Amino acid sequence: MHAIGLDFGSVYTKAVLLDADRKVDLTCYAKKGVDDRNLIDEFFRKVDLRAPGARFHAGAAGIEAGRSGGLLPVNAIIAIAEGIGRLHPGARSIIEVGGHTSKFIIFGDDGGVSDFSTNDACAAGTGSFLEQQSRRLNIDIGELSRLSTAAAREATIAGRCSVFAKSDMIHLQQRGTSVEEICYGLCMAIARNALATLLHGREPLPPVVIAGGCARNEGILRAFSEMLAGRGGCELVQSACPGLEGATGAAMVAAANGGEAYTLEDIRRCVSAALNSGSGTRATLEPLGSRRESGRKEEPVGAFEAPMEGWLGLDVGSVSTNFAVLDRNGAVISSVYLPTRGRPVDVLREGLGILRKRFRDGLTVLGCGATGSGRHLAARLLGADVVKNEITCQMLGTRHFIPGVESIVEIGGQDSKFIAVRVAGIADFVMNKICAAGTGSFLEEQASELGIDIYSNFAPLAFASEAPLDLGSRCTVFMETEVVNAIRHGIPAGDICAGLAYAIVKNYLNKVVGNRPLGSTIVFQGGVASNDAVVAAFEKVIGAPVRVHPYNRISGAIGAALAALHEGTRAHGGPADNRRQSRFKGLDPGPQPSLWSFECSHCTNSCEVNVIEIGGVRSYFGDVCERFTSLGSDDEHKPALPNLTDEFLTRCEQYFSAPAQGRPTIGIPRASTLMAHLPFWAVFFRELGMQPILSGNTSQQTLALGLKNLAVGVCLPIKLTAGHIHTLLETGADMVFVPSVVILPGDVPSRSYSCPYAMAVPYMIGAKNRDRFVTPVVNFVSEESFVEGFDAWRGQFGASR
Numbered sequence: 051m052h053a054i055g056l057d058f059g060s061v062y063t064k065a066v067l068l069d070a071d072r073k074v075d076l077t078c079y080a081k082k083g084v085d086d087r088n089l090i091d092e093f094f095r096k097v098d099l100r101a102p103g104a105r106f107h108a109g110a111a112g113i114e115a116g117r118s119g120g121l122l123p124v125n126a127i128i129a130i131a132e133g134i135g136r137l138h139p140g141a142r143s144i145i146e147v148g149g150h151t152s153k154f155i156i157f158g159d160d161g162g163v164s165d166f167s168t169n170d171a172c173a174a175g176t177g178s179f180l181e182q183q184s185r186r187l188n189i190d191i192g193e194l195s196r197l198s199t200a201a202a203r204e205a206t207i208a209g210r211c212s213v214f215a216k217s218d219m220i221h222l223q224q225r226g227t228s229v230e231e232i233c234y235g236l237c238m239a240i241a242r243n244a245l246a247t248l249l250h251g252r253e254p255l256p257p258v259v260i261a262g263g264c265a266r267n268e269g270i271l272r273a274f275s276e277m278l279a280g281r282g283g284c285e286l287v288q289s290a291c292p293g294l295e296g297a298t299g300a301a302m303v304a305a306a307n308g309g310e311a312y313t314l315e316d317i318r319r320c321v322s323a324a325l326n327s328g329s330g331t332r333a334t335l336e337p338l339g340s341r342r343e344s345g346r347k348e349e350p351v352g353a354f355e356a357p358m359e360g361w362l363g364l365d366v367g368s369v370s371t372n373f374a375v376l377d378r379n380g381a382v383i384s385s386v387y388l389p390t391r392g393r394p395v396d397v398l399r400e401g402l403g404i405l406r407k408r409f410r411d412g413l414t415v416l417g418c419g420a421t422g423s424g425r426h427l428a429a430r431l432l433g434a435d436v437v438k439n440e441i442t443c444q445m446l447g448t449r450h451f452i453p454g455v456e457s458i459v460e461i462g463g464q465d466s467k468f469i470a471v472r473v474a475g476i477a478d479f480v481m482n483k484i485c486a487a488g489t490g491s492f493l494e495e496q497a498s499e500l501g502i503d504i505y506s507n508f509a510p511l512a513f514a515s516e517a518p519l520d521l522g523s524r525c526t527v528f529m530e531t532e533v534v535n536a537i538r539h540g541i542p543a544g545d546i547c548a549g550l551a552y553a554i555v556k557n558y559l560n561k562v563v564g565n566r567p568l569g570s571t572i573v574f575q576g577g578v579a580s581n582d583a584v585v586a587a588f589e590k591v592i593g594a595p596v597r598v599h600p601y602n603r604i605s606g607a608i609g610a611a612l613a614a615l616h617e618g619t620r621a622h623g624g625p626a627d628n629r630r631q632s633r634f635k636g637l638d639p640g641p642q643p644s645l646w647s648f649e650c651s652h653c654t655n656s657c658e659v660n661v662i663e664i665g666g667v668r669s670y671f672g673d674v675c676e677r678f679t680s681l682g683s684d685d686e687h688k689p690a691l692p693n694l695t696d697e698f699l700t701r702c703e704q705y706f707s708a709p710a711q712g713r714p715t716i717g718i719p720r721a722s723t724l725m726a727h728l729p730f731w732a733v734f735f736r737e738l739g740m741q742p743i744l745s746g747n748t749s750q751q752t753l754a755l756g757l758k759n760l761a762v763g764v765c766l767p768i769k770l771t772a773g774h775i776h777t778l779l780e781t782g783a784d785m786v787f788v789p790s791v792v793i794l795p796g797d798v799p800s801r802s803y804s805c806p807y808a809m810a811v812p813y814m815i816g817a818k819n820r821d822r823f824v825t826p827v828v829n830f831v832s833e834e835s836f837v838e839g840f841d842a843w844r845g846q847f848g849a850s851r
Contacts, residue, residue: 061148067101107307109304126153185495241276333520335548342582357413360384363606364428398427421606433634447575457469459596461574462578466558505580512550529557565801645660757772760815
């Protein structure tokens with residue numbers, strides 16, 4: 051008898067038909083849409099043609115099916131194990147990486163599952179992340195696979211969390227790192243993340259089957275092979291049916307379970323009922339209301355027949371690269387908005403070509419300004435007179451059009467900014483460049499998951515929603531999982547779109563603005579300000595009107611052009627015609643530069659330094675300290691800015707330099723929440739008669755030690771904390787300080803709570819010598835609560851209350 055297996059994954063719907071000999075006869079592997087029923091119906095039509103009128107045993111993983119009526123629910127771990135057992139009978143371990151989940155399974159001597167682990171609620175480092183980044187690189191997933199195998203080495207990309215990895219990738223793109231190296235770096239990040247979050251100190255037993263949809267990717271297979279080779283090597287096997295293991299196993303379990311067989315119609319009804327079962331009640335938000343006029347102006351893109359002159363501004367960002375040309379009066383006369391596509395050098399050349407075609411009889415550039423995270427690259431490549439940070443240029447570009455602005459809300463493709471403006475200029479600002487959560491790239495990626503065009507369909511659907519889905523304001527990967535679940539439960543696309551608009555706003559207000567006051571005149575700019583649904587969500591959440599910058603997409607480039615204008619005017623005491631000639635090299639992009647990179651070994655940062663060579667002249671980018679970037683720069687004789695971080699750590703280390711002199715030693719981990727208060731803890735324990743010892747600098751060995759001794763998947767700071775704690779144990783400290791830090795110093799205790807992981811550190815760290823741990827509950831809210839946390843150790847310290 052035939053058997054049907056279904057597997058409803060987070061990103062793909064999978065189905066198999068097994069023949070009477072339990073061989074795979076028919077398969078379905080399709081990306082999920084708004085309704086899985088269409089995919090299953092199409093598969094069932096093919097099954098009916100293959101076995102008309104037949105009855106089947108059927109099993110399903112990934113949905114909550116009832117135990118009667120034709121569909122047997124199968125646990126996902128069991129389904130994958132059974133599927134691999136059928137496809138690879140000699141396998142001892144499985145590493146499965148799917149669209150949003152990953153699993154590690156060990157087979158026992160009896161062939162059953164003896165141990166397993168899954169990734170946590172975060173979708174970091176899984177297949178959907180890889181697909182998103184391939185779209186960002188403007189290549190398909192197959193091309194990413196091919197490029198990964200051709201790379202000579204990996205670009206260093208974080209594997210601790212997908213949004214951090216995404217940020218790393220964007221910065222690599224802006225430095226000119228080759229696409230091949232970035233592709234392989236992404237694959238290595240996923241492999242590194244999977245092993246770190248799944249193994250928890252265990253070692254896979256060979257042969258290891260790499261399973262899940264990611265096993266279709268040759269770059270992923272190469273990455274796992276390299277990572278496992280570093281662990282002593284073991285036999286690695288690619289799954290015979292990548293991504294279909296769960297569906298195959300579900301069919302095997304259903305067939306082995308026996309019992310009554312059912313018609314396709316019976317099974318179809320069960321699938322439909324199961325897909326509807328999770329819809330239930332859900333938290334909703336107020337509808338966005340009606341669309342209103344935004345005040346945006348059309349960006350000028352016309353051609354000029356006569357010779358022109360103007361000020362040029364460049365804004366090289368993570369997702370877009372923008373050009374703005376201003377006339378002598380500061381009016382925008384031409385603009386270019388291009389996706390960076392991971393190729394900033396090529397896009398800069400492309401933008402110059404567009405301007406050259408528009409200004410048919412020539413453009414005399416009076417001055418050129420560059421901004422954005424790729425500003426140094428643009429300045430060196432094209433020749434800029436002024437290089438300014440994004441904050442300054444955004445402020446200049448806004449004040450030019452709205453002089454009374456008090457708050458600037460800027461949300462771009464990969465970062466976001468908040469700028470408080472007063473009469474004298476910038477009063478305060480905060481910039482989120484580390485995490486990509488709640489930015490335009492996230493919104494675009496989620497629209498893609500919904501099959502919706504972000505530019506034409508998203509806002510109309512959101513405005514039509516009567517019950518926007520409440521997605522909260524959490525990290526991108528958690529919201530992404532919520533969106534996937536909403537799609538699976540059949541929630542209308544419009545409700546999800548409106549919920550995403552609200553989520554972007556809440557994330558920005560909570561993570562960027564915080565408790566800073568919003569002024570009365572609020573201006574919204576950046577690429578996301580083009581989305582009227584997000585503008586409406588802002589007004590709903592803050593209860594006040596929000597103005598949109600007339601040229602919201604190119605506000606940074608306008609600011610850069612204005613910076614060049616102001617500099618030129620200031621240099622000559624007014625708008626003189628005899629101002630010095632601009633350094634701008636012209637609209638002809640010149641020869642294609644050569645690109646390559648190397649790793650700097652001057653410090654433990656191990657920066658990947660990118661080299662761009664034009665006509666025998668080399669420029670360097672990507673080094674944090676600018677050791678190479680500053681070579682040949684006009685700024686090389688200016689006094690260097692102090693490295694405050696290095697100075698802080700150097701002074702902190704002085705508190706730990708005194709000899710022990712017979713005192714008991716207590717180790718302080720150089721990590722997490724303890725870092726900011728190292729002098730306090732050093733003095734505190736010395737006054738108690740102990741000698742504080744600070745753990746060494748963080749290294750790859752520190753991280754590896756932390757991963758080996760953590761039984762749960764956590765963020766990088768906690769992994770490093772665990773590594774530093776075990777380093778102190780190994781170096782022989784009499785005691786190790788491992789506090790549960792609950793409330794940090796702050797004016798408002800309710801806003802001073804530490805991260806839950808930081809609170810739970812003493813309870814997560816596995817160690818044989820826990821009796822050497824000092825684990826107080828630390829509250830800085832008052833002296834009394836602080837002292838109370840150390841009550842259990844007063845006797846050991848010989849201290850009174």
